[in-house]
Amino acid sequence: MKNRNVMFVSLIMSFVLALTGCSGGGGKAASDQNGEADPAKTQQEGTPKEVGYPESLTYWVTLNSNASATLQNAGEIKAYQKLEEITGTKVQFQHPPAGSEQDSFNIMVSSGDLPDVIEHNWSAVSGGPDKLIGDGTLIRLNELIDQHAPNLKKVLDENPEYRKMITSDDGNIYVFPFLRGDDYLLTYNGLIIRQDWLDKLGLGMPETIEEWHTVLTAFKNDDPNGNGQADEIPLRLDPGQLSMNKAFLGAWGITDSFYQVDGVVKYGPIQPEFKEFLQTMSQWYAEGLIDPDYLSGDSNLWDAKITNNTLGAFTGYTGSGIGRYLQMMEGKGGSFDLAGAPNVALKKGETPPLGQKDSPFTGYGAAITSKNQNPEATVKWLDYKYGEEGSLLFNFGIEGESYEMVDGYPTYTEQITKNDSLPIAQALAQYAMAGYSGPFVQDRRYMEQYSSLPQQASAIEAWMNAKNDRLMPVISPNEEESARYASIMNDVKTYYDEMLNKFIMGVEPIDQFEAFVETIKGMGIEEAVAIQQAALDRYNSR
Numbered sequence: 024m025k026n027r028n029v030m031f032v033s034l035i036m037s038f039v040l041a042l043t044g045c046s047g048g049g050g051k052a053a054s055d056q057n058g059e060a061d062p063a064k065t066q067q068e069g070t071p072k073e074v075g076y077p078e079s080l081t082y083w084v085t086l087n088s089n090a091s092a093t094l095q096n097a098g099e100i101k102a103y104q105k106l107e108e109i110t111g112t113k114v115q116f117q118h119p120p121a122g123s124e125q126d127s128f129n130i131m132v133s134s135g136d137l138p139d140v141i142e143h144n145w146s147a148v149s150g151g152p153d154k155l156i157g158d159g160t161l162i163r164l165n166e167l168i169d170q171h172a173p174n175l176k177k178v179l180d181e182n183p184e185y186r187k188m189i190t191s192d193d194g195n196i197y198v199f200p201f202l203r204g205d206d207y208l209l210t211y212n213g214l215i216i217r218q219d220w221l222d223k224l225g226l227g228m229p230e231t232i233e234e235w236h237t238v239l240t241a242f243k244n245d246d247p248n249g250n251g252q253a254d255e256i257p258l259r260l261d262p263g264q265l266s267m268n269k270a271f272l273g274a275w276g277i278t279d280s281f282y283q284v285d286g287v288v289k290y291g292p293i294q295p296e297f298k299e300f301l302q303t304m305s306q307w308y309a310e311g312l313i314d315p316d317y318l319s320g321d322s323n324l325w326d327a328k329i330t331n332n333t334l335g336a337f338t339g340y341t342g343s344g345i346g347r348y349l350q351m352m353e354g355k356g357g358s359f360d361l362a363g364a365p366n367v368a369l370k371k372g373e374t375p376p377l378g379q380k381d382s383p384f385t386g387y388g389a390a391i392t393s394k395n396q397n398p399e400a401t402v403k404w405l406d407y408k409y410g411e412e413g414s415l416l417f418n419f420g421i422e423g424e425s426y427e428m429v430d431g432y433p434t435y436t437e438q439i440t441k442n443d444s445l446p447i448a449q450a451l452a453q454y455a456m457a458g459y460s461g462p463f464v465q466d467r468r469y470m471e472q473y474s475s476l477p478q479q480a481s482a483i484e485a486w487m488n489a490k491n492d493r494l495m496p497v498i499s500p501n502e503e504e505s506a507r508y509a510s511i512m513n514d515v516k517t518y519y520d521e522m523l524n525k526f527i528m529g530v531e532p533i534d535q536f537e538a539f540v541e542t543i544k545g546m547g548i549e550e551a552v553a554i555q556q557a558a559l560d561r562y563n564s565r
Contacts, residue, residue, distance in 0.1 A: 072399075074171060074397075074399040074403055076110035076111055076112045076403060076404050077112050077139075077397050077400040077401055077404055078111070078112065078113065079112065079113045079114070079115065080112060080113075080114045080139045080140060080401060080404070081114075081115045081117060081138035081139045081140070082097075082114050082115065082116050082117065082138060082139065082140045082142070082389075083116075083117045083118075083128075083131065083140070083141045083143075084097060084116065084117075084118065084141075084142035084143075084389075085118065085119060085121075085124045085142075086116075086118040086121075087452065087456075087459040088121070089449050089451075089458055089459060090449075090452040090453070090459075091121065092445075092449045092452070093445065093449060093452070093453060094452070094453065096116050096118065097116045097118070098114060098115075098116050099453075100452070100454065100455070100456065101420055101424070101425070101454040101455070102416045102417050102420055102421075102454060102455050102456065105416055105421060106407065106408075106413075106416065109407070109412075110404055110407065112404050117138055128141075132155070132160055137160065137392040137393070137394040138392065138394070139392060139394065139395040139396075139401060140389050140390070140391055140392070140395070140401065140405070141389070142387075142388065142389040142390075142461070142462065143387070143388075143390070144385070145197065145198060145386045145387070145390065146386025146387075146497050146499055147386065147499075148499075149505045149509065150500075150501065150505045151192070151499040151500065151502065151505070152191050152195065152197040152198070152390075153191045153192060153193045153195060153197075153501065153502070154505075155197070156191075156193075156195050156197060157502075159393045160392060160393060161197055161390045161391065161392055161393065162391050162392070162393055162395070162398060163195045163196065163197065164195075164196045164197060164198070164199075164391065165194075165196045167391075167398060167399060167402045168196060168402065170399075171402040171403050171406065172199075172402050172403070172406035172409070173406065174406045174407070174408075174409035174410040174413070175199060175405075175406050175409040177409075178202070178409055178464060184383070185200070185202055185383060187562075187565050188200075188382065188384040188496070188497065189384055189388070190565055192501060192558075192561040192562070192565070194565075197390055198388035198389065198390050198462075199388050199389045199390075199405045199406075199408075199409075199462035200384050200387070201384070201387045201388050201465070202383050202464045202465065203381065203383045203384075203464075203465045204383070204464040204466060204467065205466075205467035206487070207467050207470060207471075207483065207487075208465055208467060208470050209380050209381045209382070209383065209487075210378070210379055210380050210381070210483055210486045210487045211340055211341050211342075211379070211381075211470075211474075211483065212264065212267055212268045212338065212339065212340050212341075212486070213268050213270065213338065213363055213364070213378060213379055213482065213485070213486035214268070214270050214336065214337075214338055214363070214365075214366075214367070215337055215338065215339050215344050215345055215361050215363060215364065215482070216229075216238075216335065216336040216361070216362055216364045217242075217247070217334075217335050217336065217359075217360070217361060218360040218361060218362040219247075219357075219358040219359060220242060220247035220335055221362075222358075222360075223247050223249070224241050224245050224247055226238050226241060228362070228364060228365065229364065229367075230365050230367065230368060231274070231367065231368055231369060231370065231371055232271065232274055232303060232367060232369060234371075235271070235367060236307070238257075239257035239258055239307065239312040239335070239336070240257075240312065242255050242257040242258075242312075242335040242336075243255055243257050243310075243311055243312060247335065248332045248333065250332075254333050255335060256314045256333050256334045256335065257311075257312045257313070257336065258307070258312055258313050258314065258335065258336045258337070259314045259317055259328070259334055259336070259337040259338075260304065260313045260314070260317045260527070261317070261337065262317075262318070262520070262524065263320075264338045265279050266278065266279055266280055267379055268338050268378065268379040269366070269377040269379065270338050270367070271300065271303070271304070271367055272291075272297075272377075273367065273375060273376055273377030273378060274367040274368055274375065274376070274377075275296035275299060275300055275369065275376075276296065276376035276377060277289070277291040277294050277296045277297060277300075277377075277493075278291045278377065278494075279291050279292060279297075279519075279523075281495055281552070281555045282377075282493045282495060283494075283495055283559060284493060286559070286563065287556070288495070288552050288555045288556040288559055289552070290543075290548050290551070290552050292519055292539075292540075292543065293540045293543055293544065293548060297536075298533065301523075301526045301527065301533055301536065302533050304526075304527045305526055305527050305528075305529055305533060308527050308528060308529065309529055313527070314328070318524060325337070329348055330352060330355075332357070332359070336364070341363075341473075341474040341479040341482055341483060342447070342448060342473060342474060342479075343448070345363065345474075345476070345478050346447075346473075346474065346476055346479055347446065348361060349361060349476060350446075360478070361478055362478055362481065362482065362485075363478070363479075363481060363482020363483070363485045363486055364485065365485045365486075365488060366378035366485075366486065366488060366489045374488065374490055375488065375489040375490070376489065376490050376491075376493065377489055377490070377491060377493060377494070378487075378488070378491060379486060380487075380489070380491045380494060382496060382497050385497055386497050387460050388462050389405055389461075389462040391405075405462055408461070408462055408463035409463060414463060414464060414466060415433055416455070417455055417457065417461060417463045418433070418455055418456075418457040418463070418466040418468070418469050419433040419435065419454075419455055419457070419466075419468075419469070420451070420453075420454025420455040421454060424436065424438060424454065425438055425439050425451070425453075425454035426439070432468065433466075433468060434472070435451070438450065439451050439454070440472070440475075447473060448473075451473075457469035457473075458473070470483075495555075495559065496559070496562055498555070498558040498559055498561075498562045499558060500555075500558055501558070501561075504554045504557070504558070507550070507554070508551055508554045510547075511546060511547040511548065511550060511551045512551055514546045514547075515543055515546050515547075515548055515551070518542065518543065518546065519543070522539050526539075
């Protein structure tokens with residue numbers, strides 16, 4: 024009886040192994056296309072071999088500004104120094120010059136002089152990641168992750184939507200992704216208003232376009248800063264953040280770029296609702312409710328207008344907006360206070376159609392190049408950051424220095440939260456990468472402490488309240504579509520930026536909106552919409 028059971032198990036195992044051997048990924052490995060040996064495929068034929076960590080790596084990545092404020096190289100980040108102690112892997116980091124990251128990336132790729140690993144925003148790459156795999160720049164990671172990245176594999180198995188996001192249209196996983204691991208981390212920008220001015224004037228928090236007009240008019244006329252002068256600036260409109268936070272425009276249920284309605288792609292600036300948005304902003308500008316300097320990119324100017332008690336509302340982040348200005352005004356006397364204002368709706372009581380919300384994966388992460396001589400070991404090294412120890416290391420830094428474990432909760436020390444010489448973002452950047460991005464899963468507990476002020480926590484909750492079902496996922500044109508799409512959108516974007524401000528400032532009358540729409544159509548926007556539609560359809564069919 025025992026022998027019969029053994030034979031039965033053997034038959035079953037043979038059948039399973041036969042099925043495994045016949046199965047394959049949805050895409051084609053780059054090494055197959057290049058006629059080279061595929062180490063992942065070789066390992067599929069038997070038990071995956073045990074690999075160690077690589078002795079050394081070359082690693083290309085932009086040095087984030089919070090890190091570059093005090094460090095010369097990512098290798099100086101404490102988390103990476105600890106990772107070298109753990110793995111023994113010496114990493115030679117390569118950083119492009121600030122301000123020319125994309126040009127440096129393009130030159131590096133076209134030259135073929137590649138490092139072992141490239142950390143980049145792959146959604147912005149011409150032709151998309153499948154092109155880079157097809158031309159032998161990057162390697163496909165599907166099988167390598169299955170065999171040598173148990174931590175990332177566990178994350179993907181438990182979150183199928185993440186796997187879909189990091190898989191290309193051809194079925195290739197191309198990146199060790201930066202993932203925001205909780206909905207709480209996806210919303211961090213929106214409208215900010217002087218709460219103390221609302222209180223002084225006896226005004227409620229505005230929720231609709233009409234209520235915002237009432238509040239801004241009161242800010243202008245009723246001397247909320249109490250200096251007896253008509254020097255208040257009700258609102259700074261920020262066209263540069265319009266794509267991100269949808270402030271005011273989102274009330275009409277459209278964006279300033281592409282969005283979808285039940286799977287159908289549309290382009291916001293040519294919709295009738297965009298004319299209504301322009302009419303409203305033009306009226307507010309003419310009434311003196313919008314700062315005439317709103318196009319200035321001088322951050323010192325905005326700091327001065329806010330801290331000199333003259334600006335009533337603006338858009339910004341929980342950290343560099345609410346948190347930073349509250350800290351700057353701490354101990355200065357007065358009643359200075361800020362609040363995150365809700366996303367705007369057209370009708371009172373209506374759930375706002377759109378606000379700021381990121382995708383858990385925005386295209387950023389680390390890919391392995393075809394020049395890498397030891398991809399299995401590199402995969403194992405990258406995978407460490409997705410495990411429990413690696414996640415703590417890259418979200419919180421060094422235990423005993425940048426954080427302490429308090430009742431199971433990794434709590435930042437005062438070295439981070441009350442640093443004598445550095446803001447929290449720069450202090451944290453010396454130890455970990457939770458404040459910006461990298462190939463790991465961002466931890467909600469980072470944001471809970473980074474935005475710990477009551478005003479910051481309330482702002483996140485307020486900004487999270489929106490339907491947001493019209494936002495597009497992260498998609499990209501394929502190689503055939505890419506050049507044409509870029510050509511169309513370069514022209515459209517330049518024209519749009521110019522005309523947007525002409526309409527708002529009254530330089531161009533609103534009755535020229537139809538001519539504006541026809542000009543954009545003449546530039547080929549409907550072809551660009553079709554390209555976006557095709558990319559969305561491919562994404563939805565993954």
